[in-house]
Amino acid sequence: MNALNIQKGASSHSAYDLRDPNSQVEESHTLAVLVENEPGVLARVIGLFSGRGYNIDSLTVAEVDHTGHRSRITLVTRGTPAVIAQVKAQLGRIVPVHEVHDLTVEGPAVERELGLFKVRGQGEKRVEALRIAEIFRANVVDSTLESFVFELVGTPTKLDAFADLMRPLGLADLARTGVAALSRGI
């Protein structure tokens, strides 16, 4: 399919449509998907994205209401506006999906991600790593004489920036949770 530059899910998607995909601008959208917490619901959501060729840049999921059996999936997807509209409509079609919110267009929202960064080093580099961690307000959650594990909460860009700075200072490993997001205000 790629050789033909057919964009699946595009508003004018058809096997007959041989458009140049570069003519369309892709946007990143953060979606909050409230689902029934039942077996297989995450597989349905992920299967939709892989089956229809949509992108997932980040995905987090956890139960948010135990008695009501609700889970919240926060996912960041990328696509042309038409693709994003299709993604939302297709998500809404899944039987155990209760609500789909596009936090990128529905008003201001807070987005946060947690990262754990293991940095190995000695001497000046170790001191520099600790100094930068303080600037970023990262916490030290583990320490040996030759390593730190920093915990940092922030926007994905902040975590990216921190990782970039830590790389020359001995960044050995990192784990990120993906984005969790909520709309601002009441």
Added chain:
Amino acid sequence: MSRMMTGARMVVEALRDQGVDTVFGYPGGAVLPIYDELFQQNDITHVLVRHEQGAVHMAEGYARSTGKPGVVLVTSGPGATNAVTGLTDALLDSIPLVVLSGQVPTFMIGTDGFQEADTVGITRPCTKHNWLVKDTDKLAGTIHKAFQVATSGRPGPVLVDIPKDVQFATGTYVGPKQIEPARYQPVRKGDITAITRLVELIEAAERPILYTGGGVINSGPGASQLLRELADATGFPVTSTLMGLGAYPASGKNWLGMLGMHGLYEANLAMHGCDLMINVGARFDDRITGRIADFSPQSIKAHIDIDPSSINKVVHVDIPIVGDVGHVLEDLLKVWKSRGRKVNSAALNQWWQQIEGWKAKNCLGYRNSDTIIKPQYALERLEALTKGRDRYITTEVGQHQMWAAQYLHFDAPNRWMTSGGLGTMGYGLPASIGVQMAHPDALVINVAGDASWLMNMQEMGTAVQFRLPVKQFIMNNERLGMVRQWQQLLHGERYSQSWSDSLPDFVKLAEAFGCKGALVKDPKDLDGAIQQMLDYDGPFILDVLVEKHENCFPMIPSGKPHNEMLLGEAATFGVIESEGAVLV
């Protein structure tokens, strides 16, 4: 009142409470308790199929001809995987099915047990929804929910996977009315502002067209009635997709015939030239649109669809109306009538004159023969000899399917069962059996090609066992005709693997199955042979030897717009450019 019973009994009880009279299935180890319960009751007829794919297509035929959900019962592992093609077919054509599958006992799930397969995993992308029931107390409620999901909103197939220990264990039965109201409640009423805006456009339109699809059929006979009222009251021309044939009668004065790749010239040109396109329950499938960039370039497009994801999926529309076709048409007619039933009559007259000009091309004309039966002629005679009878047609997939859509006429909904979206060869024979089960006294004909028919021919055994007088009208060209046609048009006439070698003798095959068969190859004998098939009281295979190299026209070549149709044999070489050749 709640009652205690085994899971297996619950299945039968729930089916009975859902009004199910027929189940298509095949037994196996993981569904034995349910089969034991079926044995001990008389309300539900079980149709023993010869292959589980056949069971699902039969259920589709049953569902499409009745509007009720079709029910299938299969065992675990291979039973469930054999059902996958049918499930996918039903998903693409929005056919309500409830498939019940057995599963290894809960304590064996995940151990690669005998006949274990991850059925809910395998069928997740090919069902509207599916469930694995691990607790007998939840079994009845889940089955009732399954019926609700399958039949509401945009219909589709669902599957309930039932482990064997859940069938044996005892639990509390709940009836359909005892389950909590479903949270899954798709919108049925359309937005009245959008409907009013569409009415304004209807009043002013100079070159309108109603482009109708399977959604009208799925919405029920009332929707077809409303469509007829709308078309006849406004005088707007009507065309339909393959899925929607019969919603507007072929004998109706506004009927243009089917549109799309093998649609009629007048239908496609009217779509291309219209200024207002009203899509009623269709989905802008690629067989319909041709090249998107040139699809009906001058029209304002309205789209009535119950599924929000159909809106703007392929073609950008100006007036989206999410709702059930029946409800929306009812509101539309109300608003239009209350505003004085206005249409732009002068412009409409001109539009019809233009359409009559296209009709004059007689795009379904073909060169007949005295010596060889032309497939088009075979269908014209079938149409003539069954005219006036309440007739149900199923088809397989290929050239014969397109010719059937062109040359047979449907005046009522639910009379035409064909695999549209998935294009499943082997659909027609089992589907005809499902239709005949639902309508024991009706005339049911499967218009088939030789290659497709062989794909599920084992189901003739089912037809004979249940004394179902299905008529198998095989147009035998000893080819995979549509594949051959494409190879001729765009692969340099290299006919790679597209002929049917070693075909069986269909007459002897009919006898071997215990039914009746006949062969006809002379056009002079055709009427007699068809009449013999129609008069025979039982399943019948008519082997019609037709012209081997006939191509199906009209045709919009791949990658071309509607106004670049091919009308006949002339100039068919080099018409598909390399870009189009990679498409299907």
